[in-house]
Every structure is written in structure tokens, then in C-alpha cells.
Amino acid sequence: MSWNTFGRVLRFTTWGESHGAAIGAVVDGCPPGLELAENDIQPFLDARKPGQNKFTTQRKEPDAVRILSGVFEGRTTGTPISLLIENTDQRSKDYSEIANTYRPGHADYAYDAKYGFRDYRGGGRSSARETAMRVAAGAVARLIIPEASILGYVAEIGGDKADPANFDPEEIGRNPFWCPDAEAAERWEGLIDNARKAGSSLGAVVECVASGVPAGWGAPIYAKLDSDLAAGMMSINAVKGVEIGDGFDAARLTGEQNADAMSPGPDGPEFAANHAGGIAGGISTGQPVACRVAFKPTSSILTPVESITRDGKATQVRTKGRHDPCVGIRGTPVVEAMMALVLADHKLLHRAQCG
Ligand SMILES: Cc1cc2nc3c(=O)[nH]c(=O)nc-3n(C[C@H](O)[C@H](O)[C@H](O)COP(=O)(O)O)c2cc1C
Numbered sequence: 001m002s003w004n005t006f007g008r009v010l011r012f013t014t015w016g017e018s019h020g021a022a023i024g025a026v027v028d029g030c031p032p033g034l035e036l037a038e039n040d041i042q043p044f045l046d047a048r049k050p051g052q053n054k055f056t057t058q059r060k061e062p063d064a065v066r067i068l069s070g071v072f073e074g075r076t077t078g079t080p081i082s083l084l085i086e087n088t089d090q091r092s093k094d095y096s097e098i099a100n101t102y103r104p105g106h107a108d109y110a111y112d113a114k115y116g117f118r119d120y121r122g123g124g125r126s127s128a129r130e131t132a133m134r135v136a137a138g139a140v141a142r143l144i145i146p147e148a149s150i151l152g153y154v155a156e157i158g159g160d161k162a163d164p165a166n167f168d169p170e171e172i173g174r175n176p177f178w179c180p181d182a183e184a185a186e187r188w189e190g191l192i193d194n195a196r197k198a199g200s201s202l203g204a205v206v207e208c209v210a211s212g213v214p215a216g217w218g219a220p221i222y223a224k225l226d227s228d229l230a231a232g233m234m235s236i237n238a239v240k241g242v243e244i245g246d247g248f249d250a251a252r253l254t255g256e257q258n259a260d261a262m263s264p265g266p267d268g269p270e271f272a273a274n275h276a277g278g279i280a281g282g283i284s285t286g287q288p289v290a291c292r293v294a295f296k297p298t299s300s301i302l303t304p305v306e307s308i309t310r311d312g313k314a315t316q317v318r319t320k321g322r323h324d325p326c327v328g329i330r331g332t333p334v335v336e337a338m339m340a341l342v343l344a345d346h347k348l349l350h351r352a353q354c355g
Contacts, residue, residue, distance in 0.1 A: 012134075013028075028080045049063040060089045102310070134338060138336065148343055150343075152207070153207055154329060167180045168181070196325040204294075208336060216284060229342050245274060253275070278290060284346075293331070295327055
């Protein structure tokens with residue numbers, strides 16, 4: 001089994017490689033009757049697309065999406081929705097030198113060990129080109145959950161944190177880092193520029209908050225909303241950690257500090273805090289659903305790194321080609337998409353059981 005499908009009721013399958021003719025997704029289980037056109041998807045792809053500024057990879061892909069099926073007269077029909085993006089700016093010769101070498105931090109060795117075969121052009125299937133299709137599928141998912149408002153942003157780059165006291169949602173779209181703190185964005189410009197010029201890279205922490213999620217989405221035990229969220233986020237390239245709510249910090253609090261005290265309010269329960277990230281017992285509480293996602297620094301760096309060739313000889317790898325100095329930046333729309341896909345799936349799952 002090759003596991004290219006995610007979701008329980010709303011299921012999406014992605015296909016394609018970095019340097020193949022095209023990449024695509026099939027979104028199955030979408031309710032019928034929703035208005036859907038390419039224009040509903042394209043803005044989210046534009047937010048993720050490469051080559052937009054000097055802080056991301058210079059690969060230039062228009063990432064223009066086409067809907068091939070599942071929509072008739074502007075509405076979803078309930079049948080599989082096929083989405084397609086053509087690859088237009090592949091430069092496979094950039095990768096000819098590493099055809100027989102394993103790039104540390106990439107999936108090269110692991111794919112070869114598993115399949116005995118690999119498409120080395122741009123990482124093949126392991127390339128984050130695939131994440132464009134998650135963003136496209138995520139745009140469809142958003143139409144299923146109009147009650148939820150999803151906000152993703154970069155909270156930290158290279159260990160330098162945005163200050164929550166400076167949090168301004170308007171600022172997120174104003175700088176190239178999805179940073180909610182104007183002062184941090186200014187610092188990050190220098191940070192990323194230095195890393196890029198040195199051919200180095202930096203890690204990042206992305207936060208994502210979904211407000212408007214009603215209480216009751218999720219399921220106990222094996223389909224917990226938090227475990228599905230963690231799986232979805234962890235499946236994104238370069239993600240090495242996921243926290244729900246306070247995450248690891250909760251382990252450093254006392255029970256009193258960590259309690260999300262409740263009181264009666266005019267529209268239902270009110271909570272004094274949201275350490276749990278809007279989820280209890282695997283089910284949403286009506287508070288914002290919040291997670292933090294840790295992206296490792298881009299593995300492709302100009303500094304030579306010790307490695308081995310396919311036939312086991314020692315060598316060094318110095319990755320040329322076009323790369324993001326901090327993949328967490330372009331990872332932010334992908335995190336939002338996975339949040340939308342998990343929430344939409346759980347809304348439909350909840351409806352299936354509880355009406
Ligand atoms: C949006 C996005 C863009 C990425 N671009 C690059 C890149 O330019 N260079 C690179 O080395 N890794 C990049 N990555 C990460 C690799 O795809 C990933 O590290 C690699 O496939 C190994 O998988 P793993 O880190 O999940 O174990 C990117 C990740 C994301 C989410």
C-alpha cells in the first residue's frame with residue numbers, strides 16, 4: 001500500500017512528482033451543491049506558490065489549477081473532484097549531479113532503501129511540490145466549513161520569536177513571512193537574507209488557529225480531532241513537531257494553571273483559558289482549535305555535508321538548484337490547508353453519526 005490518501009469521509013488523494021508533467025488531487029466525499037470554481041482555489045495556491053520574492057525559492061511555477069471533474073454548472077455534484085496543476089519550470093539538469101548521491105535530510109536514501117528505485121529530479125514524489133495539491137484540496141474543504149475561520153502565521157524563525165504582545169492579524173499579509181509582528185518581520189528580513197546569502201537555511205514554527213468551530217466535532221479514541229490534526233500536520237514535508245494548544249508547555253504547568261475553567265455565559269459555556277487548544281477527549285469544545293507546527297531548516301544548503309553515494313562510497317553533498325532558505329514560510333498555507341481538510345472531514349463525520 002502506498003498511502004497517498006488522507007481523510008475519513010472527505011478523502012483526498014494526491015499524485016505527481018516534482019519534475020513530472022503535472023501534479024493533481026482527487027477530492028472525494030465533498031457534499032453536492034457547493035459553488036466551486038477555479039477562482040475559489042487559485043488565491044490559496046498563489047499564497048503558497050514559489051518565486052514570489054527573494055525569501056523563497058526562485059522556481060517560477062504559475063500553479064494555475066484546473067478543475068477536471070466533479071463540478072457541473074458551477075456546483076459540486078457529489079462525485080470525485082479532480083484538480084490538476086501543470087509543472088512548467090522543471091530544470092532536471094540541476095539535479096543530475098545528485099542522481100547517484102544521497103542528500104542528507106532529504107528522502108533520497110529512505111526512498112531508495114524502500115523502493116530500490118528513485119526519481120532523483122527535485123526529490124520526485126518526496127518533493128514539497130505535492131503540497132500545492134493539499135492547498136488546492138484545502139480550498140475545497142474550506143467551502144464545507146464556512147463557519148470556521150482559519151488563520152495561519154509564522155511565530156518563530158531561526159529561534160527568533162514574534163512577540164504575542166505585537167500580534168496584529170492585519171500585519172500577516174503585509175510582509176513576506178506571514179508574520180503577525182511588524183518588528184519581528186523586520187528582523188527576519190535580515191535573518192533570512194543572511195541565511196540565503198550564506199547558502200544556509202533556518203527552521204520555523206507556524207501557528208494555526210481555527211475559530212468558529214462548534215463544540216462536538218471529533219471522535220473519541222481512534223479518530224480524535226487532535227490525533228487527526230497531528231497526523232495531518234506531521235504529514236507535511238519538513239515538519240518535525242506538532243503541538244495542540246499549549247502542547248509541551250502544558251507538561252510544565254500545574255493542574256491549576258492548566259485548567260480551562262468554565263463558567264455559564266449567555267450563549268453557552270465560557271472558558272477562562274484555552275490551554276487545551278479547543279479540543280477535549282478528541283472532540284472540539286467550541287473554543288478556537290489551535291496548533292503549533294515545527295518546520296526543520298531546509299536541508300538543501302550550499303555548505304558541503306558528508307554523505308554517501310548509491311554504491312556506498314563516502315562523498316560530500318553541496319546542494320545547488322533553487323531552494324527556500326526557510327521552508328516554514330511557504331509551509332504556512334499548507335498548514336492552513338491541512339487544518340481545513342481535517343476540520344471539514346470531522347464536520348462530515350460528526351454529521352454522519354449525530355445528524
Ligand atoms: C512548502 C515547502 C517547500 C519546501 N522546499 C524545499 C526546498 O526548496 N529544499 C529542501 O531541501 N527542502 C524543501 N522542503 C522540505 C523537503 O520537501 C523535505 O524536507 C524532504 O522531502 C524530506 O522530508 P522530511 O523533512 O519530511 O523528512 C520544503 C517543504 C515545504 C513544506
